[in-house]
Amino acid sequence: MNFSTSYLLKRSFDQARPHWLYIAGIFICNFFTVPITLMKPLALKILIDSGFGAKPVPNFITFFFPSNYEFSFASVIGLSISLVIFVALIDNIYIVVIWLLNTYTGERLVRDFRLHIFNHIQQLSLAYHDRKGTAESVYKIQYDAYAIRTLIIENLSPILSSFITLTGMIVVMLNINWHFAIIACSVIPPMAILIRFSSKKLKKEWQKVKENESNAMSVIQEVLTSLRVVKAFGQENGESGRFMSKTDMAMKGQLKVAWIDASFYFCIGMTYAIGTALFIFLGAKYVYSGEMTLGELTMVMTYLGQIYGPLDTISRNLNEVQSSLVSLGRVYSLLDEEKEVKEIANPVNFIRANGLFEFHNVSFHYKKETSILNDLSFKIYPGDRVGIIGSTGAGKSTLISLITRFYDPTYGQILVDGVNIKEYKLSDYRKQFSIVLQEPVLFSTTIGENIAYGLPNASKAEITEAAKMANAHNFIINYPDGYDTLTGERGMNLSGGERQRISIARAFIKNAPILILDEPTSSLDVKNESQIMEAMERLVKGRTTFLITHRLDMLNSCNIILHLEKGCLEEIIINNETDTIARIKATFLSSI
Protein backbone atom coordinates (compact mmCIF):
# COMPACT_ATOMS: atom_id res chain seq x y z
CA MET A 1 0.00 0.00 0.00
CA ASN A 2 1.34 3.45 -0.88
CA PHE A 3 0.65 5.98 1.88
CA SER A 4 1.55 9.66 1.54
CA THR A 5 4.17 11.11 3.89
CA SER A 6 1.66 13.43 5.56
CA TYR A 7 -0.71 10.51 6.18
CA LEU A 8 2.07 8.42 7.71
CA LEU A 9 3.15 11.28 9.95
CA LYS A 10 -0.38 12.00 11.09
CA ARG A 11 -1.10 8.36 11.80
CA SER A 12 2.15 7.97 13.71
CA PHE A 13 1.33 10.95 15.90
CA ASP A 14 -2.16 9.52 16.47
CA GLN A 15 -0.53 6.26 17.51
CA ALA A 16 1.80 8.11 19.88
CA ARG A 17 -0.99 10.24 21.37
CA PRO A 18 -1.27 8.32 24.69
CA HIS A 19 2.36 9.30 25.35
CA TRP A 20 1.93 12.95 24.41
CA LEU A 21 2.99 14.21 27.83
CA TYR A 22 6.42 12.59 27.59
CA ILE A 23 6.82 13.51 23.92
CA ALA A 24 5.91 17.12 24.76
CA GLY A 25 8.53 16.91 27.56
CA ILE A 26 11.15 15.86 25.03
CA PHE A 27 10.19 18.63 22.64
CA ILE A 28 10.24 21.22 25.46
CA CYS A 29 13.63 19.93 26.67
CA ASN A 30 14.87 20.42 23.15
CA PHE A 31 14.19 24.15 23.47
CA PHE A 32 16.97 24.32 26.06
CA THR A 33 19.49 23.41 23.41
CA VAL A 34 19.10 26.94 21.99
CA PRO A 35 20.40 28.95 24.99
CA ILE A 36 22.99 26.27 25.74
CA THR A 37 24.29 26.32 22.17
CA LEU A 38 24.23 30.11 22.08
CA MET A 39 26.26 30.29 25.29
CA LYS A 40 29.02 27.98 24.07
CA PRO A 41 31.11 30.51 22.06
CA LEU A 42 30.59 33.28 24.61
CA ALA A 43 33.60 32.40 26.82
CA LEU A 44 35.95 32.64 23.84
CA LYS A 45 34.46 35.95 22.70
CA ILE A 46 34.84 37.50 26.19
CA LEU A 47 38.42 36.24 26.44
CA ILE A 48 39.41 37.71 23.06
CA ASP A 49 37.43 40.96 23.16
CA SER A 50 37.52 41.82 26.89
CA GLY A 51 40.70 39.98 27.98
CA PHE A 52 43.07 40.59 25.06
CA GLY A 53 41.02 43.48 23.61
CA ALA A 54 39.55 46.55 25.27
CA LYS A 55 35.82 45.78 24.93
CA PRO A 56 33.81 45.85 28.16
CA VAL A 57 32.40 42.60 29.54
CA PRO A 58 28.79 42.14 28.26
CA ASN A 59 26.07 43.70 30.44
CA PHE A 60 24.22 40.48 31.24
CA ILE A 61 27.40 39.28 32.97
CA THR A 62 28.26 42.51 34.84
CA PHE A 63 24.71 42.29 36.23
CA PHE A 64 25.96 39.52 38.56
CA PHE A 65 28.82 41.66 39.91
CA PRO A 66 28.84 44.79 42.15
CA SER A 67 28.32 47.97 40.06
CA ASN A 68 31.84 49.31 40.83
CA TYR A 69 33.64 46.00 40.03
CA GLU A 70 36.69 46.42 37.80
CA PHE A 71 37.44 43.46 35.46
CA SER A 72 41.17 42.79 35.38
CA PHE A 73 42.79 40.51 32.74
CA ALA A 74 43.03 37.72 35.34
CA SER A 75 39.36 38.08 36.32
CA VAL A 76 38.29 37.93 32.65
CA ILE A 77 40.27 34.69 32.26
CA GLY A 78 38.65 33.37 35.46
CA LEU A 79 35.26 34.46 34.15
CA SER A 80 35.82 32.68 30.80
CA ILE A 81 36.94 29.48 32.51
CA SER A 82 33.97 29.55 34.92
CA LEU A 83 31.65 30.18 31.98
CA VAL A 84 33.05 27.17 30.06
CA ILE A 85 32.58 24.89 33.10
CA PHE A 86 29.13 26.27 33.87
CA VAL A 87 27.94 25.81 30.28
CA ALA A 88 29.45 22.30 30.16
CA LEU A 89 27.71 21.40 33.45
CA ILE A 90 24.31 22.58 32.20
CA ASP A 91 24.92 20.91 28.83
CA ASN A 92 25.80 17.54 30.39
CA ILE A 93 22.92 17.60 32.87
CA TYR A 94 20.68 18.33 29.92
CA ILE A 95 22.18 15.41 27.95
CA VAL A 96 21.56 12.97 30.84
CA VAL A 97 17.96 14.14 31.32
CA ILE A 98 17.09 14.05 27.61
CA TRP A 99 18.78 10.66 27.20
CA LEU A 100 16.74 9.07 30.00
CA LEU A 101 13.54 10.75 28.84
CA ASN A 102 14.12 9.64 25.24
CA THR A 103 14.76 6.05 26.28
CA TYR A 104 11.79 5.87 28.65
CA THR A 105 9.37 7.42 26.17
CA GLY A 106 10.78 5.57 23.18
CA GLU A 107 10.61 2.17 24.84
CA ARG A 108 7.03 2.75 26.03
CA LEU A 109 6.07 3.88 22.56
CA VAL A 110 7.57 0.77 20.95
CA ARG A 111 6.17 -1.60 23.58
CA ASP A 112 2.61 -0.29 23.12
CA PHE A 113 2.88 -0.23 19.35
CA ARG A 114 4.16 -3.81 19.28
CA LEU A 115 1.35 -4.89 21.57
CA HIS A 116 -1.19 -3.17 19.32
CA ILE A 117 0.19 -4.96 16.24
CA PHE A 118 0.42 -8.28 18.08
CA ASN A 119 -3.21 -8.02 19.24
CA HIS A 120 -4.30 -7.20 15.71
CA ILE A 121 -2.32 -10.08 14.22
CA GLN A 122 -3.95 -12.50 16.65
CA GLN A 123 -7.37 -11.21 15.62
CA LEU A 124 -6.68 -11.67 11.91
CA SER A 125 -8.19 -14.74 10.34
CA LEU A 126 -6.20 -17.85 9.53
CA ALA A 127 -6.68 -17.00 5.86
CA TYR A 128 -4.38 -13.97 6.27
CA HIS A 129 -1.68 -16.02 8.01
CA ASP A 130 -2.02 -18.82 5.45
CA ARG A 131 -1.40 -16.25 2.71
CA LYS A 132 1.39 -14.22 4.29
CA GLY A 133 3.20 -16.70 6.53
CA THR A 134 4.44 -15.88 10.00
CA ALA A 135 7.91 -14.46 9.30
CA GLU A 136 6.54 -11.26 7.77
CA SER A 137 4.40 -10.63 10.85
CA VAL A 138 7.36 -11.32 13.14
CA TYR A 139 9.54 -8.90 11.14
CA LYS A 140 6.88 -6.22 11.35
CA ILE A 141 6.49 -6.58 15.12
CA GLN A 142 10.17 -6.91 15.85
CA TYR A 143 11.79 -4.48 13.40
CA ASP A 144 9.27 -2.30 11.58
CA ALA A 145 7.44 -1.35 14.80
CA TYR A 146 10.65 0.15 16.22
CA ALA A 147 10.37 2.83 13.53
CA ILE A 148 7.75 4.66 15.61
CA ARG A 149 10.49 5.45 18.14
CA THR A 150 13.04 6.28 15.46
CA LEU A 151 10.61 8.60 13.71
CA ILE A 152 9.25 10.54 16.65
CA ILE A 153 12.11 10.51 19.15
CA GLU A 154 15.21 10.07 17.05
CA ASN A 155 14.24 11.88 13.83
CA LEU A 156 11.49 14.45 14.35
CA SER A 157 12.54 15.63 17.80
CA PRO A 158 16.11 16.54 16.71
CA ILE A 159 14.69 18.07 13.53
CA LEU A 160 12.48 20.35 15.62
CA SER A 161 15.21 21.29 18.09
CA SER A 162 17.66 21.89 15.25
CA PHE A 163 15.10 24.05 13.55
CA ILE A 164 14.73 26.13 16.71
CA THR A 165 18.50 26.39 17.19
CA LEU A 166 18.89 27.33 13.54
CA THR A 167 16.32 30.10 13.86
CA GLY A 168 18.08 31.38 17.02
CA MET A 169 21.45 31.35 15.26
CA ILE A 170 20.12 33.17 12.22
CA VAL A 171 18.55 35.86 14.45
CA VAL A 172 21.87 36.30 16.33
CA MET A 173 23.76 36.41 13.05
CA LEU A 174 21.36 39.01 11.63
CA ASN A 175 22.12 41.18 14.65
CA ILE A 176 25.86 40.90 14.10
CA ASN A 177 25.94 41.30 10.34
CA TRP A 178 23.14 40.62 7.86
CA HIS A 179 25.60 39.78 5.06
CA PHE A 180 26.82 36.83 7.09
CA ALA A 181 23.26 35.76 7.79
CA ILE A 182 22.43 35.71 4.06
CA ILE A 183 25.53 33.70 3.20
CA ALA A 184 24.77 31.25 6.00
CA CYS A 185 21.22 30.80 4.72
CA SER A 186 22.18 30.54 1.05
CA VAL A 187 22.98 26.84 1.54
CA ILE A 188 19.36 26.10 2.46
CA PRO A 189 17.73 26.08 -1.04
CA PRO A 190 20.28 23.68 -2.64
CA MET A 191 20.03 21.53 0.47
CA ALA A 192 16.22 21.37 0.17
CA ILE A 193 16.51 20.27 -3.48
CA LEU A 194 19.05 17.58 -2.55
CA ILE A 195 16.85 16.27 0.29
CA ARG A 196 13.80 16.07 -1.95
CA PHE A 197 15.70 14.25 -4.67
CA SER A 198 17.45 11.72 -2.44
CA SER A 199 14.51 10.99 -0.13
CA LYS A 200 12.36 9.93 -3.10
CA LYS A 201 15.04 7.49 -4.20
CA LEU A 202 15.65 6.29 -0.65
CA LYS A 203 11.98 5.52 -0.08
CA LYS A 204 11.91 3.21 -3.08
CA GLU A 205 15.10 1.42 -2.05
CA TRP A 206 14.13 1.06 1.61
CA GLN A 207 10.90 -0.60 0.53
CA LYS A 208 12.86 -3.28 -1.36
CA VAL A 209 15.41 -3.73 1.45
CA LYS A 210 12.74 -4.36 4.08
CA GLU A 211 10.88 -6.83 1.87
CA ASN A 212 14.08 -8.75 1.19
CA GLU A 213 15.11 -8.75 4.85
CA SER A 214 11.71 -10.07 5.81
CA ASN A 215 12.04 -12.80 3.14
CA ALA A 216 15.43 -13.79 4.54
CA MET A 217 13.89 -14.03 7.97
CA SER A 218 11.16 -16.32 6.67
CA VAL A 219 13.86 -18.76 5.52
CA ILE A 220 15.36 -18.79 9.05
CA GLN A 221 11.98 -19.35 10.61
CA GLU A 222 11.01 -22.09 8.19
CA VAL A 223 14.30 -23.93 8.67
CA LEU A 224 14.40 -23.63 12.46
CA THR A 225 10.85 -24.91 12.84
CA SER A 226 11.58 -27.85 10.53
CA LEU A 227 15.15 -28.56 11.56
CA ARG A 228 14.56 -32.31 11.93
CA VAL A 229 13.42 -32.58 8.30
CA VAL A 230 16.27 -30.37 7.06
CA LYS A 231 18.81 -32.52 8.90
CA ALA A 232 17.18 -35.80 7.90
CA PHE A 233 17.42 -34.81 4.22
CA GLY A 234 20.89 -33.31 4.63
CA GLN A 235 19.68 -30.00 3.27
CA GLU A 236 21.67 -27.69 5.58
CA ASN A 237 23.83 -26.39 2.73
CA GLY A 238 20.86 -25.98 0.43
CA GLU A 239 19.03 -23.95 3.06
CA SER A 240 22.12 -21.85 3.72
CA GLY A 241 22.21 -21.15 -0.02
CA ARG A 242 18.55 -20.14 0.01
CA PHE A 243 19.21 -17.84 2.98
CA MET A 244 22.28 -16.43 1.25
CA SER A 245 20.38 -15.56 -1.92
CA LYS A 246 17.72 -13.67 0.07
CA THR A 247 20.24 -11.83 2.26
CA ASP A 248 22.27 -11.07 -0.84
CA MET A 249 19.35 -9.19 -2.32
CA ALA A 250 18.88 -7.29 0.95
CA MET A 251 22.59 -6.49 1.00
CA LYS A 252 22.51 -5.16 -2.56
CA GLY A 253 19.60 -2.95 -1.56
CA GLN A 254 21.52 -1.70 1.49
CA LEU A 255 24.46 -0.85 -0.75
CA LYS A 256 22.19 1.17 -3.03
CA VAL A 257 20.85 3.01 0.01
CA ALA A 258 24.43 3.65 1.18
CA TRP A 259 25.34 4.97 -2.29
CA ILE A 260 22.39 7.39 -2.33
CA ASP A 261 23.24 8.50 1.22
CA ALA A 262 26.93 8.92 0.47
CA SER A 263 26.24 10.97 -2.70
CA PHE A 264 23.83 13.09 -0.71
CA TYR A 265 26.34 13.78 2.08
CA PHE A 266 29.04 14.51 -0.47
CA CYS A 267 26.88 17.19 -2.11
CA ILE A 268 25.80 18.59 1.25
CA GLY A 269 29.43 18.68 2.46
CA MET A 270 30.51 20.59 -0.65
CA THR A 271 27.64 23.05 -0.21
CA TYR A 272 28.82 23.77 3.36
CA ALA A 273 32.40 24.14 2.18
CA ILE A 274 31.40 26.79 -0.38
CA GLY A 275 29.38 28.61 2.32
CA THR A 276 32.34 28.53 4.73
CA ALA A 277 34.73 29.80 2.04
CA LEU A 278 32.46 32.78 1.38
CA PHE A 279 32.28 33.40 5.11
CA ILE A 280 36.05 33.48 5.51
CA PHE A 281 36.38 35.80 2.53
CA LEU A 282 33.81 38.25 3.90
CA GLY A 283 35.10 37.97 7.50
CA ALA A 284 38.68 38.71 6.48
CA LYS A 285 37.48 41.72 4.51
CA TYR A 286 35.53 43.14 7.49
CA VAL A 287 38.29 42.59 10.06
CA TYR A 288 40.80 44.14 7.66
CA SER A 289 38.64 47.21 7.17
CA GLY A 290 37.96 47.44 10.93
CA GLU A 291 34.21 46.94 10.57
CA MET A 292 34.45 43.88 12.80
CA THR A 293 36.64 42.82 15.75
CA LEU A 294 38.61 39.58 15.69
CA GLY A 295 36.50 38.34 18.62
CA GLU A 296 33.31 38.98 16.62
CA LEU A 297 34.71 37.11 13.64
CA THR A 298 35.67 34.17 15.89
CA MET A 299 32.17 34.15 17.34
CA VAL A 300 30.54 34.42 13.91
CA MET A 301 32.70 31.55 12.63
CA THR A 302 31.66 29.45 15.66
CA TYR A 303 28.03 30.34 14.98
CA LEU A 304 28.46 29.31 11.37
CA GLY A 305 29.50 25.87 12.61
CA GLN A 306 26.45 25.97 14.80
CA ILE A 307 24.20 26.88 11.89
CA TYR A 308 25.60 24.11 9.74
CA GLY A 309 25.32 21.69 12.70
CA PRO A 310 21.50 21.94 12.91
CA LEU A 311 21.24 22.09 9.12
CA ASP A 312 23.23 18.88 8.96
CA THR A 313 21.01 17.28 11.63
CA ILE A 314 17.90 18.33 9.72
CA SER A 315 19.15 17.01 6.38
CA ARG A 316 20.44 13.70 7.80
CA ASN A 317 17.27 13.08 9.77
CA LEU A 318 14.99 13.99 6.89
CA ASN A 319 16.76 11.29 4.91
CA GLU A 320 16.56 8.78 7.74
CA VAL A 321 12.86 9.54 8.12
CA GLN A 322 12.34 7.69 4.82
CA SER A 323 13.43 4.39 6.33
CA SER A 324 11.11 4.91 9.32
CA LEU A 325 8.20 5.89 7.08
CA VAL A 326 8.65 2.82 4.90
CA SER A 327 8.60 0.58 8.00
CA LEU A 328 5.57 2.35 9.41
CA GLY A 329 3.77 2.10 6.05
CA ARG A 330 4.35 -1.67 6.16
CA VAL A 331 2.92 -1.86 9.68
CA TYR A 332 -0.11 0.31 8.85
CA SER A 333 -0.95 -1.83 5.84
CA LEU A 334 -0.99 -4.81 8.23
CA LEU A 335 -3.12 -2.90 10.73
CA ASP A 336 -5.54 -2.01 7.91
CA GLU A 337 -5.92 -5.67 7.04
CA GLU A 338 -9.58 -6.51 7.65
CA LYS A 339 -10.50 -9.48 9.78
CA GLU A 340 -12.15 -11.99 7.49
CA VAL A 341 -14.03 -13.59 10.36
CA LYS A 342 -15.84 -10.64 11.86
CA GLU A 343 -18.05 -10.23 14.87
CA ILE A 344 -21.43 -8.56 14.24
CA ALA A 345 -22.35 -5.30 15.98
CA ASN A 346 -24.44 -6.74 18.81
CA PRO A 347 -23.36 -10.35 19.16
CA VAL A 348 -25.31 -12.92 21.15
CA ASN A 349 -23.66 -14.15 24.36
CA PHE A 350 -23.15 -17.89 24.39
CA ILE A 351 -22.78 -19.44 27.83
CA ARG A 352 -22.72 -23.18 27.07
CA ALA A 353 -23.71 -24.94 23.87
CA ASN A 354 -26.02 -27.91 23.82
CA GLY A 355 -24.29 -29.09 20.66
CA LEU A 356 -27.05 -29.04 18.03
CA PHE A 357 -25.38 -28.35 14.64
CA GLU A 358 -27.21 -27.59 11.40
CA PHE A 359 -25.41 -27.12 8.08
CA HIS A 360 -27.60 -25.50 5.42
CA ASN A 361 -26.16 -25.66 1.88
CA VAL A 362 -22.67 -24.76 3.08
CA SER A 363 -19.98 -24.18 0.45
CA PHE A 364 -16.47 -22.87 0.90
CA HIS A 365 -13.39 -21.96 -1.10
CA TYR A 366 -9.96 -20.61 -0.08
CA LYS A 367 -9.36 -19.22 -3.55
CA LYS A 368 -12.23 -18.24 -5.81
CA GLU A 369 -11.29 -20.61 -8.60
CA THR A 370 -11.13 -23.78 -6.43
CA SER A 371 -14.20 -24.90 -4.55
CA ILE A 372 -13.25 -26.94 -1.45
CA LEU A 373 -16.63 -27.75 0.13
CA ASN A 374 -19.83 -27.96 -1.92
CA ASP A 375 -23.39 -27.56 -0.74
CA LEU A 376 -23.15 -29.48 2.55
CA SER A 377 -26.38 -29.97 4.47
CA PHE A 378 -26.71 -32.12 7.59
CA LYS A 379 -27.79 -32.03 11.19
CA ILE A 380 -25.91 -33.21 14.32
CA TYR A 381 -27.72 -33.63 17.62
CA PRO A 382 -26.32 -32.84 21.11
CA GLY A 383 -24.04 -35.62 22.32
CA ASP A 384 -23.56 -37.14 18.84
CA ARG A 385 -20.20 -38.64 18.05
CA VAL A 386 -19.51 -37.67 14.46
CA GLY A 387 -16.82 -39.44 12.48
CA ILE A 388 -15.54 -37.61 9.41
CA ILE A 389 -13.93 -39.75 6.74
CA GLY A 390 -12.76 -39.23 3.18
CA SER A 391 -9.67 -39.44 1.05
CA THR A 392 -6.82 -37.01 1.46
CA GLY A 393 -7.72 -33.49 0.38
CA ALA A 394 -11.46 -34.28 0.59
CA GLY A 395 -12.03 -31.27 2.87
CA LYS A 396 -12.23 -32.87 6.34
CA SER A 397 -9.99 -30.36 8.13
CA THR A 398 -11.63 -27.51 6.25
CA LEU A 399 -15.01 -28.68 7.52
CA ILE A 400 -13.64 -28.58 11.09
CA SER A 401 -12.28 -25.07 10.45
CA LEU A 402 -15.78 -23.94 9.48
CA ILE A 403 -17.30 -25.56 12.57
CA THR A 404 -14.83 -23.73 14.83
CA ARG A 405 -15.32 -20.52 12.78
CA PHE A 406 -11.68 -20.21 11.78
CA TYR A 407 -13.21 -19.42 8.38
CA ASP A 408 -16.75 -18.41 7.43
CA PRO A 409 -18.64 -20.32 4.72
CA THR A 410 -18.61 -18.70 1.30
CA TYR A 411 -22.27 -19.68 0.88
CA GLY A 412 -24.86 -21.16 3.20
CA GLN A 413 -25.26 -21.10 6.96
CA ILE A 414 -24.09 -23.03 10.00
CA LEU A 415 -26.42 -22.95 13.01
CA VAL A 416 -25.53 -24.05 16.52
CA ASP A 417 -28.41 -24.47 18.94
CA GLY A 418 -30.65 -22.85 16.32
CA VAL A 419 -28.60 -19.63 15.92
CA ASN A 420 -26.32 -18.71 13.00
CA ILE A 421 -22.79 -18.98 14.43
CA LYS A 422 -21.96 -15.55 12.96
CA GLU A 423 -24.34 -14.04 15.52
CA TYR A 424 -22.50 -15.35 18.55
CA LYS A 425 -19.83 -13.37 20.34
CA LEU A 426 -16.68 -14.87 18.81
CA SER A 427 -14.82 -15.39 22.09
CA ASP A 428 -17.90 -17.05 23.63
CA TYR A 429 -18.31 -19.26 20.61
CA ARG A 430 -14.71 -20.46 20.63
CA LYS A 431 -14.99 -21.27 24.34
CA GLN A 432 -17.40 -24.05 23.40
CA PHE A 433 -14.62 -26.11 21.82
CA SER A 434 -11.76 -28.28 22.99
CA ILE A 435 -9.39 -29.42 20.29
CA VAL A 436 -6.98 -32.37 20.24
CA LEU A 437 -4.83 -32.43 17.11
CA GLN A 438 -2.67 -35.06 15.45
CA GLU A 439 0.42 -32.97 16.31
CA PRO A 440 -0.25 -31.64 19.83
CA VAL A 441 0.75 -28.02 20.30
CA LEU A 442 2.52 -27.25 23.58
CA PHE A 443 4.04 -23.96 24.71
CA SER A 444 7.54 -23.59 26.10
CA THR A 445 6.53 -23.47 29.74
CA THR A 446 5.82 -26.04 32.47
CA ILE A 447 3.63 -29.11 32.07
CA GLY A 448 1.22 -27.67 34.67
CA GLU A 449 0.84 -24.39 32.81
CA ASN A 450 0.33 -26.22 29.54
CA ILE A 451 -2.52 -28.21 31.05
CA ALA A 452 -4.02 -25.05 32.56
CA TYR A 453 -3.94 -23.30 29.16
CA GLY A 454 -7.65 -23.98 28.76
CA LEU A 455 -8.43 -22.66 32.26
CA PRO A 456 -5.75 -20.14 33.27
CA ASN A 457 -6.84 -19.87 36.93
CA ALA A 458 -7.05 -23.62 37.48
CA SER A 459 -5.99 -24.87 40.91
CA LYS A 460 -3.27 -27.49 41.37
CA ALA A 461 -5.95 -30.00 42.30
CA GLU A 462 -7.86 -29.31 39.06
CA ILE A 463 -4.67 -29.68 37.00
CA THR A 464 -3.80 -32.98 38.70
CA GLU A 465 -7.35 -34.27 38.25
CA ALA A 466 -7.28 -33.41 34.53
CA ALA A 467 -3.90 -35.13 34.17
CA LYS A 468 -5.24 -38.25 35.88
CA MET A 469 -8.25 -38.32 33.55
CA ALA A 470 -5.86 -38.05 30.61
CA ASN A 471 -3.64 -40.90 31.89
CA ALA A 472 -0.84 -38.35 32.17
CA HIS A 473 -0.37 -38.08 35.93
CA ASN A 474 1.93 -41.09 36.29
CA PHE A 475 4.47 -40.02 33.71
CA ILE A 476 4.39 -36.42 34.98
CA ILE A 477 5.23 -37.34 38.59
CA ASN A 478 8.08 -39.51 37.36
CA TYR A 479 9.87 -36.35 36.21
CA PRO A 480 11.98 -34.84 39.04
CA ASP A 481 10.16 -31.51 38.70
CA GLY A 482 6.74 -33.10 38.23
CA TYR A 483 4.18 -30.57 37.03
CA ASP A 484 6.89 -27.89 36.99
CA THR A 485 8.89 -29.76 34.33
CA LEU A 486 9.68 -27.49 31.40
CA THR A 487 8.36 -28.85 28.11
CA GLY A 488 10.91 -27.11 25.86
CA GLU A 489 10.02 -25.24 22.69
CA ARG A 490 6.78 -26.67 21.25
CA GLY A 491 7.04 -29.41 23.90
CA MET A 492 10.07 -30.98 22.26
CA ASN A 493 11.49 -32.24 25.61
CA LEU A 494 8.58 -34.71 25.80
CA SER A 495 7.67 -37.75 23.73
CA GLY A 496 4.81 -37.64 21.20
CA GLY A 497 2.59 -39.74 23.48
CA GLU A 498 3.32 -37.51 26.50
CA ARG A 499 2.55 -34.40 24.51
CA GLN A 500 -0.72 -35.91 23.34
CA ARG A 501 -1.76 -36.84 26.87
CA ILE A 502 -1.05 -33.27 28.04
CA SER A 503 -3.22 -31.93 25.23
CA ILE A 504 -6.01 -34.30 26.30
CA ALA A 505 -5.62 -33.11 29.92
CA ARG A 506 -5.93 -29.57 28.60
CA ALA A 507 -9.19 -30.53 26.91
CA PHE A 508 -10.42 -32.12 30.17
CA ILE A 509 -9.72 -29.01 32.20
CA LYS A 510 -11.44 -26.77 29.69
CA ASN A 511 -14.51 -28.95 29.95
CA ALA A 512 -15.99 -27.55 26.72
CA PRO A 513 -19.25 -29.07 25.45
CA ILE A 514 -17.94 -29.68 21.92
CA LEU A 515 -14.87 -31.72 21.15
CA ILE A 516 -12.77 -31.75 17.99
CA LEU A 517 -10.40 -34.68 17.53
CA ASP A 518 -8.25 -34.47 14.41
CA GLU A 519 -6.41 -37.77 13.89
CA PRO A 520 -5.47 -37.81 17.60
CA THR A 521 -3.80 -41.22 17.63
CA SER A 522 -2.27 -41.45 14.19
CA SER A 523 1.29 -40.61 15.29
CA LEU A 524 1.39 -42.86 18.37
CA ASP A 525 2.85 -46.27 19.12
CA VAL A 526 0.66 -49.15 20.32
CA LYS A 527 1.44 -48.74 24.03
CA ASN A 528 0.65 -45.04 24.05
CA GLU A 529 -2.31 -45.56 21.80
CA SER A 530 -4.27 -47.83 24.15
CA GLN A 531 -3.78 -45.44 27.10
CA ILE A 532 -4.74 -42.45 25.01
CA MET A 533 -7.78 -44.21 23.56
CA GLU A 534 -8.90 -44.98 27.08
CA ALA A 535 -8.42 -41.34 28.14
CA MET A 536 -10.24 -40.15 25.04
CA GLU A 537 -13.15 -42.45 25.70
CA ARG A 538 -13.56 -40.68 29.05
CA LEU A 539 -13.17 -37.28 27.38
CA VAL A 540 -15.87 -37.68 24.72
CA LYS A 541 -18.54 -38.76 27.22
CA GLY A 542 -21.39 -36.25 27.29
CA ARG A 543 -19.89 -34.01 24.59
CA THR A 544 -20.76 -33.50 20.96
CA THR A 545 -17.67 -34.83 19.24
CA PHE A 546 -16.26 -34.44 15.74
CA LEU A 547 -13.57 -36.96 14.98
CA ILE A 548 -11.39 -37.12 11.89
CA THR A 549 -9.75 -40.49 11.73
CA HIS A 550 -8.59 -43.23 9.43
CA ARG A 551 -9.01 -45.83 12.21
CA LEU A 552 -11.98 -48.12 11.89
CA ASP A 553 -12.08 -49.04 15.60
CA MET A 554 -12.43 -45.38 16.50
CA LEU A 555 -15.18 -44.92 13.95
CA ASN A 556 -16.96 -47.82 15.56
CA SER A 557 -17.78 -45.65 18.57
CA CYS A 558 -19.29 -42.92 16.36
CA ASN A 559 -23.04 -42.89 15.93
CA ILE A 560 -22.92 -40.85 12.74
CA ILE A 561 -20.31 -40.78 10.00
CA LEU A 562 -19.92 -38.08 7.37
CA HIS A 563 -18.19 -39.30 4.25
CA LEU A 564 -16.66 -36.49 2.22
CA GLU A 565 -15.20 -36.79 -1.25
CA LYS A 566 -13.88 -33.83 -3.27
CA GLY A 567 -15.73 -31.47 -0.95
CA CYS A 568 -19.10 -33.18 -1.40
CA LEU A 569 -21.00 -35.18 1.17
CA GLU A 570 -20.96 -38.62 -0.44
CA GLU A 571 -22.87 -40.30 2.31
CA ILE A 572 -24.14 -39.89 5.86
CA ILE A 573 -23.89 -43.21 7.64
CA ILE A 574 -26.04 -43.72 10.73
CA ASN A 575 -24.29 -46.24 12.92
CA ASN A 576 -27.30 -48.16 14.21
CA GLU A 577 -27.69 -50.54 11.35
CA THR A 578 -26.54 -54.12 11.57
CA ASP A 579 -24.18 -53.89 8.64
CA THR A 580 -22.78 -50.45 9.49
CA ILE A 581 -19.25 -51.49 10.26
CA ALA A 582 -19.04 -53.51 7.09
CA ARG A 583 -20.33 -50.50 5.14
CA ILE A 584 -17.88 -48.15 6.78
CA LYS A 585 -15.11 -50.54 5.97
CA ALA A 586 -16.21 -50.74 2.38
CA THR A 587 -16.63 -46.97 2.08
CA PHE A 588 -13.48 -46.20 3.94
CA LEU A 589 -11.27 -48.63 2.12
CA SER A 590 -12.54 -47.44 -1.24
CA SER A 591 -11.73 -43.85 -0.32
CA ILE A 592 -8.11 -44.27 0.73
Ligand SMILES: Nc1ncnc2c1ncn2[C@@H]1O[C@H](COP(=O)(O)OP(=O)(O)OP(=O)(O)O)[C@@H](O)[C@H]1O
Ligand atom coordinates in the same frame (compact mmCIF):
# COMPACT_ATOMS: atom_id res chain seq x y z
N1 LIG B 1 -5.11 -22.55 3.70
C1 LIG B 1 -5.38 -23.09 2.52
N2 LIG B 1 -5.34 -22.34 1.41
C2 LIG B 1 -5.62 -22.88 0.20
N3 LIG B 1 -6.00 -24.15 0.02
C3 LIG B 1 -6.07 -24.95 1.09
C4 LIG B 1 -5.76 -24.46 2.39
N4 LIG B 1 -5.93 -25.48 3.28
C5 LIG B 1 -6.32 -26.55 2.55
N5 LIG B 1 -6.40 -26.24 1.23
C6 LIG B 1 -6.85 -27.13 0.16
O1 LIG B 1 -8.17 -27.55 0.49
C7 LIG B 1 -8.32 -28.90 0.15
C8 LIG B 1 -8.89 -29.66 1.34
O2 LIG B 1 -7.92 -29.65 2.35
P1 LIG B 1 -8.19 -30.30 3.77
O3 LIG B 1 -6.97 -30.06 4.61
O4 LIG B 1 -9.47 -29.81 4.30
O5 LIG B 1 -8.30 -31.84 3.38
P2 LIG B 1 -8.35 -33.10 4.32
O6 LIG B 1 -9.51 -33.91 3.87
O7 LIG B 1 -8.32 -32.71 5.75
O8 LIG B 1 -7.00 -33.81 3.91
P3 LIG B 1 -6.02 -34.77 4.77
O9 LIG B 1 -6.78 -36.02 5.10
O10 LIG B 1 -4.92 -35.04 3.82
O11 LIG B 1 -5.62 -33.98 5.97
C9 LIG B 1 -6.99 -29.42 -0.32
O12 LIG B 1 -7.02 -29.50 -1.73
C10 LIG B 1 -6.00 -28.37 0.13
O13 LIG B 1 -4.99 -28.23 -0.83
